[in-house]
Every structure is written in C-alpha cells, then in structure tokens.
Amino acid sequence: MQLPGLETWIAAFLTLACMSFLYKDNPFFRFAESLFAGISLGYFIGITLNQTLVPNLIQPLHRDFAQNWDLLVPGLLGVLLYMRYVPKIGWISRYALSIYVAYYIGLDFTRRIHGEVLPQLARAIVPLTRFDSHTIFYSLIFSLGVFSVLIYFFFSKEQDAVTRRIARLGIWFLMISFGAAFGFTVMGRVALLIGRLNFLILDWIYPMVGLG
Amino acid sequence: MAGMLDKLLSLDRRWIFLLVLLCVGTPIVMPIGLPVTTTGSTRAAFDYIESLKPGNYVWISFDYGPSSAPENDPMAEAFLRQCFAKKIRVIVCAFYPLGGLGLATNSLAKVTAEYPNLRYGEDYVNLGYKDGAAAVMRRLGEDIAEAFPADVRGTPLAQLPIMKGLRSIRQVQLVCSVATGVIGEYWITQVHSQIGTPIIIGPTAVAAPKYYAYLNAGQLVGMLGGMKGAAEYEKLLAARYPDMAHFYQSTRGFTATKGMDGQTVIHAVIILFILVGNVAYIMSRRAAQKKGA
Numbered sequence: 214m215q216l217p218g219l220e221t222w223i224a225a226f227l228t229l230a231c232m233s234f235l236y237k238d239n240p241f242f243r244f245a246e247s248l249f250a251g252i253s254l255g256y257f258i259g260i261t262l263n264q265t266l267v268p269n270l271i272q273p274l275h276r277d278f279a280q281n282w283d284l285l286v287p288g289l290l291g292v293l294l295y296m297r298y299v300p301k302i303g304w305i306s307r308y309a310l311s312i313y314v315a316y317y318i319g320l321d322f323t324r325r326i327h328g329e330v331l332p333q334l335a336r337a338i339v340p341l342t343r344f345d346s347h348t349i350f351y352s353l354i355f356s357l358g359v360f361s362v363l364i365y366f367f368f369s370k371e372q373d374a375v376t377r378r379i380a381r382l383g384i385w386f387l388m389i390s391f392g393a394a395f396g397f398t399v400m401g402r403v404a405l406l407i408g409r410l411n412f413l414i415l416d417w418i419y420p421m422v423g424l425g
Numbered sequence: 426m427a428g429m430l431d432k433l434l435s436l437d438r439r440w441i442f443l444l445v446l447l448c449v450g451t452p453i454v455m456p457i458g459l460p461v462t463t464t465g466s467t468r469a470a471f472d473y474i475e476s477l478k479p480g481n482y483v484w485i486s487f488d489y490g491p492s493s494a495p496e497n498d499p500m501a502e503a504f505l506r507q508c509f510a511k512k513i514r515v516i517v518c519a520f521y522p523l524g525g526l527g528l529a530t531n532s533l534a535k536v537t538a539e540y541p542n543l544r545y546g547e548d549y550v551n552l553g554y555k556d557g558a559a560a561v562m563r564r565l566g567e568d569i570a571e572a573f574p575a576d577v578r579g580t581p582l583a584q585l586p587i588m589k590g591l592r593s594i595r596q597v598q599l600v601c602s603v604a605t606g607v608i609g610e611y612w613i614t615q616v617h618s619q620i621g622t623p624i625i626i627g628p629t630a631v632a633a634p635k636y637y638a639y640l641n642a643g644q645l646v647g648m649l650g651g652m653k654g655a656a657e658y659e660k661l662l663a664a665r666y667p668d669m670a671h672f673y674q675s676t677r678g679f680t681a682t683k684g685m686d687g688q689t690v691i692h693a694v695i696i697l698f699i700l701v702g703n704v705a706y707i708m709s710r711r712a713a714q715k716k717g718a
Contacts, residue, residue, distance in 0.1 A: 235442045257522050264526065264554040268575050320559055320615075328614020328644075336642040394634045397651060401496065401630035403449065403691050404652040407684045408495025410450050415677065 217420045225417040228409050358386040430712070433705045441698065448694050452686035459689050461682060466640055467657040470625045470647025473599065474504070475665070479512035481598040482591065484622075487519040487529035488558075488608035493629045494528060499655035499681035500627035501528075501603045503662055505536040510666055514587055515549040516597070518573065520558035520608045526577070539672070546576075546585045553577035558608050562615040565594040595620055599646070603627040609636065613644050627654065652688060655681035 217225075230245035270288050273281040293309035296302050337359050339352040364376055365383030372380060477483065485504055489497040508515045517533060519525030533551055537543050552573040555561045564572035569592060570582045582588045594600070600622050602612045609626045617624045623646045628636050630651025640648050649658055659682045663670035673680055 236439060253523055256524075260522060260526060260554055261556050264577075265556040268553075268573075268579070269555075273574065316560070320563065323619070324559065324611070324614040328610075328618035332618065332644055333638055333642045390634070397630040397633050399692070399695060400651050400653065400688060401493070403688055404496045404630065404684060405492065406445070406449050407453070407652075407687045408679070410446075410453055410687075411495070411679045411684075414450065414453050415679070 215420055217417050221417055221420075225413060228413060232409075357382070362386050430705050430709045433701065434709060444694065445691060448691045449687040452690055453683075456683060457686045457690075459686050461653075461656045461660050461685055463657040463661060464650075464654075466645075466648040466650070467654050468647075468661065470649060471507070471658060471661040471665075473623065473625065473646045474507050474511070474513070477511065477513055477598055481513050482516060482596065483508050483513050484516045484518070484594065484597045484600045486600065486602045486604075486608070486612065487517065487525045487532070488521045488602050488612075489528070489605035489629070490521050490524035491528065492523075493605040495679065495684060496629050496652045496655065496681075497603045497605065497627060498528065498532060499652070499659060499679075499684075500649050501532050501601075502536055503655065503658045504601045504603070504625075504627070505532060506539070506669060507662060507666075509536065509540045509543060509548070510669070512548075516552060516587070517549065518552040519554040520561070520611075521605065522554065522556065526554040530577070546580070547587055550585055550587050551577040552582075559611045559615055562594075562611055563619075566616065566620045568592060569594065593620075594622055597622055599623050599625065601625045601627065604632065605629050606632065610639075613639050617644055625649075652681050652684050656685045 227245045227248070230241040233239055234242040270284055274284055274288075290309040290312060294306050294313075296309075297306040337355075339355055341348060341352055341356060361379050361383035363383075365380040365387070367376075370376075474483070483504070485501065485508075487501060505515065517529050519529045529551060533549065537545075537549065543549060553576060555572060561572045569588070573582065575581050576585060591597075594616060600612055600616060602609045602624065604612075604626060605628070609628055609632070612624050613626070616622050624644070625647045626636050626639070626645055627649040628651070630653070633648070633650035633654075636645070636648055636650075639645050649655055659673055659680055663673050673682060
C-alpha cells in the first residue's frame with residue numbers, strides 16, 4: 214500500500230478548505246483564498262520574468278548588444294510604466310501607456326474587422342431561393358433570427374406595432390441562445406467539480422484505504 | 426400540500442449542494458459507462474488531423490489553466506496522442522499565464538511516456554510560455570524565432586532539428602488551441618484570418634457558445650465543446666486506434682469519457698430541480714391567489 218504524498222495531502226486540504234465555503238464562510242476558506250491569490254501573483258511574476266523578459270530582452274542584449282540594441286526601446290517603455298510610483302515624475306508613465314494602448318488598438322482593429330465582423334457578416338447572408346429542408350429549417354430560421362435580433366437592438370427609431378412584434382421574436386431567439394449558454398455553463402462548472410472529486414477519491418482516498 | 430410546497434420553496438440550499446456532491450461522486454466510485462454520441466464539429470476536427478501526413482507540423486497551444494483542466498486536459502492529451510500516432514511533428518506553447526506552461530509540460534510528459542520512440546527536439550518541442558498572446562501571434566506569422574528565441578529548456582531554436590526550415594506559422598498545417606478564454610479567439614482572428622492557418626479550438630463549455638459563431642462562419646476546421654467534446658474525441662480515437670481503446674478502457678486516471686457519467690446524472694438531476702422548482706412556484710402562486718380571492 215502506497216500512502217499519498219505530502220503534496221497530495223496539501224492539495225486535498227486546500228480543496229476541502231475551498232469547498233467548505235458551501236457550508237458557510239470560515240477561516241480555512243479565507244486562508245485557502247488568500248494563499249491562492251498570493252501564489253498566483255508570485256507565479257505570474259516568476260513565469261513572465263523567466264519565460265518572456267529573460268529570453269526576449271535580457272539574453273539577446275547580453276549575447277549581442279550591437280545587433281539587438283533596439284530592444285532597449287521597449288525595455289525602457291516598460292520601465293517608464295513604473296514611474297507612476299514616483300509622484301514627481303509620474304506623468305512620464307503616460308507616454309509608455311499611450312504607446313501601449315495605441316499598439317493594441319491598431320492590432321485589435323484589424324483583428325476585429327478581418328477576423329470577426331467581415332467573415333461573420335458574409336456567412337450571415339444565406340440563400341433563400343430554394344425550398345428544400347435545409348433552406349426551411351436552417352437558412353430561414355437563421356435569417357429570421359439575425360433580422361429580429363438586429364431589430365431588437367435598433368434604438369435609433371421608436372418601435373411601432375410591426376417592429377415591436379419583430380423585436381419580441383428577437384427576444385425569443387436571444388432567450389434560446391441564453392438557455393444554450395446556461396446549459397454549457399452548468400456543464401463547465403460540473404466538470405470542475407468532477408475534476409476535484411476525481412482527485413479526492415482516486416488520488417487521495419483510494420491510496421489511503423489501499424485501493425490506489 | 427401547501428405545507429410541503431412551502432418547505433420545498435424554503436429548502437436550505439446546502440441540501441441541494443449535498444445532493445449534487447453525491448450525484449457527481451457516485452459515478453466516480455461506481456462508473457456507469459453511459460454511451461457518448463459524436464457531433465459534426467468534433468468529427469470534423471478528428472478527420473482533419475487524420476488527413477495530415479507524417480512529418481507535417483501541428484502547433485498545440487495550451488491556453489488554459491488548472492481551473493479548467495478537467496475539461497481541457499483530456500482534449501490536449503487526445504490531440505497529442507493522435508499526432509504522435511500519426512508521426513506528425515508537434516510544437517507546443519502556452520499563452521495562458523497562470524499554469525498553462527505547467528499543464529503543457531505535464532501533458533507532454535504523460536503522453537510522450539506512452540511513445541518511447543519519440544525524441545525531444547526532433548518529433549516534438551515545448552516552446553514555453555510567452556506574455557502578450559495577440560502580439561506574439563502576429564510575430565509568429567513573420568518569424569517564430571523572434572517570438573520564441575529559445576525553447577522552454579533555453580535551447581536556441583536554430584539548434585533544434587524540428588525547427589529547421591520552419592520560419593513562420595504559415596508553414597504549420599494546423600493550430601490546435603485548447604482554450605479557456607479569449608486566447609482561442611486570438612488564434613482565429615489573428616492567425617487564421619490574417620495568415621490563413623487552419624484552426625481547431627477546444628474551448629471550455631462556458632466559452633463554447635461564442636465559438637459556434639466562428640465555427641458556423643467557416644473560420645474553424647472543427648471544435649470540441651467542453652468535456653462532452655473531449656469525450657467524443659476520445660471515442661473517435663478509441664474507434665480508430667485499437668491501442669488507445671485499450672488505454673482509455675484500462676487507465677485508472679481521469680478521462681473525459683469517465684467524467685461524462687457524472688455530467689449526465691447531474692444534468693438529469695438539475696432538470697428535475699428546475700421542473701420541481703417551477704411546479705412548486707406555480708402551485709404556491711395559485712394557492713396565494715385562491716386565498717386572496
């Protein structure tokens with residue numbers, strides 16, 4: 214019989230401490246919560262330093278400064294972000310922040326237009342010229358859904374008797390999509406519980422009782 | 426009757442938590458083995474990888490953390506097993522900061538142990554974690570070595586045989602992103618839309634509804650929605666590769682197929698809760714209306 218290791222005991226204790234909140238708030242839960250927040254932050258700093266800053270900035274500068282001196286510019290911009298902690302020269306951080314924001318606006322703009330808006334707009338135009346089962350059960354319902362939901366979100370004109378009915382149909386389509394999203398959310402949350410219970414039963418309890 | 430309805434409506438929610446715990450825990454101790462049916466999006470993903478040739482490149486991105494590992498781990502491991510069985514070269518990276526790299530390393534170690542002939546640096550490589558996913562992906566289209574100068578062990582990419590001749594992600598035949606949040610969307614909108622590389626997404630169930638829009642718009646080759654998608658993929662793998670069928674049936678470890686027993690039981694119980702709750706609410710409202718009249 215092989216007893217579970219120390220790391221399994223710690224993980225089991227922390228899992229039970231988190232689950233104990235379901236009964237009521239308690240010091241074990243608050244300890245686990247604070248520990249998780251602290252470790253996550255420490256891990257994030259460590260992994261960014263070791264996996265991004267060192268190989269992409271520090272090592273290239275150290276290895277061949279003449280070839281990689283331009284890396285000093287983004288490195289310096291990163292340092293400037295921390296100037297906000299020096300009140301007298303805090304304004305300098307805004308330059309770095311503005312470049313950072315502008316870069317991501319540029320990146321995101323093309324990403325959204327070419328990656329989301331245009332392809333999905335193109336696929337929303339479906340043929341309704343044939344009367345086969347696919348047209349009736351998919352294309353027609355799909356077109357009705359897109360049209361009625363768009364009418365629901367059209368706020369520039371007050372709704373009249375006709376548009377109000379179409380918008381109401383749009384609400385039904387939205388409700389069905391929210392229902393599907395809720396079903397998926399339940400599945401996702403239950404999956405997390407299954408994962409934790411698998412760990413507690415197969416990795417912790419079974420080895421303890423000699424079934425591991 | 427009215428007293429029972431009042432009791433039902435004011436039931437302490439902790440009794441429901443306990444029932445959920447029992448419904449999920451029992452199938453783990455006593456597996457039921459309920460059947461799993463496959464869907465078109467999962468079959469499309471499976472068939473696409475099956476259509477690749479030995480020596481092709483598949484990029485597997487671990488874009489999730491421990492919080493969604495029960496859903497995402499089985500997907501990632503199934504992708505790895507299929508690629509290694511077909512002798513496809515695998516490049517692994519992680520864009521999720523909190524644990525993505527640790528999970529990538531664990532999954533690689535677990536699956537490569539099943540294929541002793543595989544050699545690190547020739548058949549597969551782990552490029553590690555990189556911050557700023559969207560910006561890094563843009564760089565991957567120009568020069569992989571500028572985004573990832575070295576692998577997770579610190580070896581420069583130029584010294585890795587698997588990376589010889591591979592300069593851009595354009596040369597990769599497929600990207601599989603196993604994702605918990607927005608990073609999967611970056612792969613679609615940044616890499617597929619602007620570079621053209623085919624993408625398969627394995628999202629968590631919570632994120633799956635939004636990826637259907639990309640799937641229906643033809644921007645994805647296939648998709649595995651949550652634990653159900655992972656279980657479907659395991660079933661397809663087991664049907665295609667007899668060795669894996671034996672593995673999935675014999676392993677004591679966690680698989681998505683085993684997890685689906687608990688999912689099915691708890692979904693039935695939740696549907697029952699919703700029905701009972703609604704009936705009790707309607708009946709109590711009617712009783713109140715009768716009293717008022």
